[in-house]
Amino acid sequence: LPRPKFPEEPPPGPTRPSFWRSPLRGLWLTSILGSALLPLIIICAVTGFLSQAAYNPGLGHNSLLPDGGLGINLYFFHWPTSPSWLYAFTQGLHVISGLAAMPILLAKLWSVMPKLFEWPPVRGVAHALERLSLALLVGGSVFVFGTGLLNIQVFYPWPFRFLTAHYYGAFVFLAAFGLHIFLKIPVALRTFRERGVLRPLRPGLSGTVAEPYEEGHVAALEPARPTISRRALLATVGAASVGAAFMAVAQTVGGPIRQFGLLTPRSTQLDSGPNGFQINKTAAAVGIGPEQTGAAWRLRIEGESKREFSREQLLAMPQHSYDLPIACVEGWSTTQHWTGVRLRDLAALAGVPGSAEVLVESLQKGGALREVTLSSGQVAAENSLLALKVNGEDLSLDHGFPARVIVPGAPGVHQTKWVATMKFQAV
């Protein structure tokens, strides 16, 4: 095959090995950062795909992705209802691991930056393909982590739908990531065998020496004097990672540590009252006003028969109370004490007492999640409620008054607020 011809001598600037001076760059630093990143990215990816599974995308219009995600329904199982904190855990972990990975990712990109300018830019077919894949890896990592990070802050400066772009961007990123792992794990293992895994962390600044220069790798040819030790550099990156993770943990675990989340979007609360906990979308944000939720409101139930119930009639039915979380796809959650009617009791009233799915429709006019299909398992669970009260008080309008769904283990957006209609169907 023809080889592209480049001048032997690289042009002045970053293409020359002498341009890169940091004595800390080298195979060991890159390997240790990569090793820290690997488990975080795996956790983030697995929990990300689990989040898609938690929407039960095979039911009704639950899938928010074109073509159910994969064109075939990979999510052949129904999302469980126990433990009730399941989605709070998996999605909390998604955002925690994602935030924890970001400082390490930036340090990792810094450590390999000389490779972007390596000379000659293309050495052959294999090399060209590998570099193309690295472009997908770098673009993909910044794109996927960046879109996720801005989404949790409800900041959307782009022209595309977040979910589609984040999901398929993750495919591109993970494809390039998988190849990168396959090609680089042998290099990292060799480096650890030669230099030890933690040995280079021992020396302080005065004992810090440059990693040996090897052609085609990232260590400096003419290293400057070190200005920081490897352990101080890694401690700084590690502190940033732990700090970011803690901010995410705080808004997931809640309670007294929530306020120490500092910069995460649900690290504060409205007030200390029974309805003072966090809201995904307020009534005002989706155009729900008291005129729709007043005395004229009726819950319509459809199944074998059609029936309507006022809020008073629902309150006169057997009431059950459970401590259950609402867990947002944006990674925050909050556990509250909910009281209401069991979904399975409502299914029986609709004349579908056996195994039944339910299509829940909200008063909400627009939005992809104004209707949701709950699985037969979610309808049957004893702690699945149409909640009327929280913490002993009527639901506030922002928390879904007159009635909202609370299903254990499910994503918050499936816990439909301002419920108008429930259509039960035997399965």
Add this chain to the structure above:
Amino acid sequence: MTRFRSAYGDSPLHLLAVLASFAIAGYAFLRIVENPSALGTLVWFGGAAVAHDLIAFPLYSALNLVAHRGIEGPDEAWEERRRVPLINHVRIPAFLSALALLMFFPLILGLDAANYEKDAGLSGDIFLTRWLGLCAVLFLGSAVIYALRLRRAQRGDEDESAEPAEPSPEGT
């Protein structure tokens, strides 16, 4: 095999792995290509790499260089001049503060505060205050550690200069 290697530049396994990776990326690409905002997605995807590699990286490298020259001087003999180098006591809190800003700039700067406040029902003003507080704690903590290290180094100096005057306990 040798002919393959010389033509391709690596082993057949390498080619297989590359093709598998591109197949998955290609699948994802096809899933968004009929999307009306496909071009926008690609621009942002490419822009992400450019923004990091060709804008953010040179910028923070230059800042680091300027900070080092400003604080420790232009030559490489800076380490001898100062008992305890100051640079990291500035650079580390600055890095952590900047990273926090980079990660949470939409909330800190209130870029779409109206949207956040409408959705969450919470005040968006708090994040700038909290970030400034975080910066203050980081720089203050770093300064305190620097002062402690400086004192320890000075004490070490005094001990060192005092040593020859002290008679040895063995009384040689």
